[in-house]
Amino acid sequence: MTASERTDANRVQNSLDSRGTPVALDAATRKSRRDSAICTECGPAPRVDLREPAIAGTVDAMTLGSDTKILSIGLHPSQLDYSRLAGLDEAELTARVEAGTAMLRDSGFDVVSCSVPVDPDAAEQMLKERLAEADYGLAMIGGGVRMLPEQTLLFERIVNVLTEASPGIRLCFNTSPETTVNALLRWVRPRGRG
Numbered sequence: 532m533t534a535s536e537r538t539d540a541n542r543v544q545n546s547l548d549s550r551g552t553p554v555a556l557d558a559a560t561r562k563s564r565r566d567s568a569i570c571t572e573c574g575p576a577p578r579v580d581l582r583e584p585a586i587a588g589t590v591d592a593m594t595l596g597s598d599t600k601i602l603s604i605g606l607h608p609s610q611l612d613y614s615r616l617a618g619l620d621e622a623e624l625t626a627r628v629e630a631g632t633a634m635l636r637d638s639g640f641d642v643v644s645c646s647v648p649v650d651p652d653a654a655e656q657m658l659k660e661r662l663a664e665a666d667y668g669l670a671m672i673g674g675g676v677r678m679l680p681e682q683t684l685l686f687e688r689i690v691n692v693l694t695e696a697s698p699g700i701r702l703c704f705n706t707s708p709e710t711t712v713n714a715l716l717r718w719v720r721p722r723g724r725g
Contacts, residue, residue: 595668595701595719600641602661603632603711604689605673606682607646624708631708638712639721643667647676651688658689662696669701669718671711677704 608624628646635642645661647654670693676686693700705714715721 597639597720597722598641599668599719600643600665601635601715601719602645602667602670603635603642603673604645604647604658604670604676606675607648610647610649611675627708631711635711635715640715640719641722642671642715647685647689649682649685651685654685655688655692658692659696662692667697667700669703669715670697671703671705671714673708673711674704674706678706 605628608621608628611621611624613620628644632642632644643661643665645658647657672686672689676682676689690702693702701718703714703718705711
C-alpha cells in the first residue's frame with residue numbers, strides 16, 4: 532500500500548453522526564469503505580463527472596406543472612472577467628444567452644430572464660423586484676453565479692432571497708446557456724409537451 536493509499540484509507544476509518552461528531556466504525560465497515568475507495572488493481576475510485584448531458588433527464592417525476600413560471604438568473608455578460616475565460620468574449624456570450632433564451636420561449640417554457648450584476652446588494656434588489664412581479668415556481672441559476680469562486684457571496688444571497696421571497700420554489704442549474712433546456716426539463720415540461 533502506497534503512502535497515498537494509506538492516507539485515503541485512514542480518511543474512511545471514521546464517520547460523522549448527525550451532529551457532526553466523529554464516530555468510530557467497526558472493522559467490517561472500515562474495510563468495506565476502504566475497499567470501495569481504493570482498489571489495489573485499479574487505484575482510487577474514479578470521480579463522477581456530473582456535467583451535462585450525462586445527468587439530463589435523471590429526475591423521473593416532474594414536480595411542476597407545464598404552466599410553471601420560470602425565473603432564469605445569470606450574471607450579466609458585461610460583469611465577467613473575460614481574461615480568465617479563454618476563447619470567450621462578451622459579444623459571444625451575449626449572443627449565446629440570447630439564443631438560449633429564445634430557444635426556451637420557442638420550446639414553450641414561460642421563462643423570464645434576470646441578468647444580475649456582481650454586486651450582491653444590487654443583485655438582491657433586482658431579484659426582489661423581479662420576484663414581486665409574478666409567482667415563480669422554478670428558478671434556474673446560471674453557472675457564472677455558481678461556479679466562479681469569487682461569486683460565492685452573490686450565489687448565497689440569490690438562494691436566500693429566492694427561498695425567503697418564494698417559499699417552496701424549486702431550483703435548477705445549468706452549466707452553459709446551451710444546457711438550460713436540460714436543466715428545466717428535469718423539473719417541468721413546457722406547454723404543449725405533456
